[in-house]
Amino acid sequence: MEHGSSSSRQEEVGVDYQSITRKINGDPMVATLRSLYPGDLDKSCCDTLLSYIVMHSEGWLDQRYCSLSEAATLRAERKELEHQLLLAWKFDSFKDILDLDCLQITTQPSTLDHPLQSQSDNEDFQQAVEAAWNVPYVGKHHILLFNNINGAMGSDPYLNIGAMIQSSGTGKSRMMDEQAKLVFTLPINIWGTFGISTFWSFHD
Numbered sequence: 001m002e003h004g005s006s007s008s009r010q011e012e013v014g015v016d017y018q019s020i021t022r023k024i025n026g027d028p029m030v031a032t033l034r035s036l037y038p039g040d041l042d043k044s045c046c047d048t049l050l051s052y053i054v055m056h057s058e059g060w061l062d063q064r065y066c067s068l069s070e071a072a073t074l075r076a077e078r079k080e081l082e083h084q085l086l087l088a089w090k091f092d093s094f095k096d097i098l099d100l101d102c103l104q105i106t107t108q109p110s111t112l113d114h115p116l117q118s119q120s121d122n123e124d125f126q127q128a129v130e131a132a133w134n135v136p137y138v139g140k141h142h143i144l145l146f147n148n149i150n151g152a153m154g155s156d157p158y159l160n161i162g163a164m165i166q167s168s169g170t171g172k173s174r175m176m177d178e179q180a181k182l183v184f185t186l187p188i189n190i191w192g193t194f195g196i197s198t199f200w201s202f203h204d
Helices: 005-013 017-026 028-036 043-055 068-077 080-090 119-132 141-153 172-179
Strands: none
Touching: 017 028, 028 043, 028 141, 043 068, 043 080, 043 141, 068 080, 141 172
8 A cells, every 4th residue: 555644644633534434435326336346346436436535535635536537547547546446445444545645635736727628639539439339338337326316216206316417528428328228217418508618617
């Protein structure tokens, strides 16, 4: 595991690792993951786990990694991170992940601070999106979505809905398409014609 000044700093101020672990495990999505993978976590779910660890870190970790795309980028850059996440899941201990220097908040400029994409970038992105639909689906995120909606629905049949909000290209549409193979699914895009400036910024 990667250790550094972050571990001693967090211990000095009394970070409650057990409390954070309870919040992570208490999240409905993580609970669903645990039901699907009670022992070893599927590697395709590492980015999801990392994003939920950051989300429930009580502000100690860099919140940009709540984004699946940012979590995936970090995991690709740090080859050892996947193994660390798998171990944390297996032994139900997230302390070493919480102590990783690469997840700590820094004063460095965010990698999200970049200008809007050029036309050529958009064309490349469009080609990548189209190609992504022609490869086999990886992981069980469509099952997680289905189980999450079922869990929220309870005994009320009119609550079988869910909102999916995330960056472009993170797999929302493909996941819903895969869920549609399990149960009738009606996707609704509420972006409308208002334009980018009406919502969050182009890069989150």
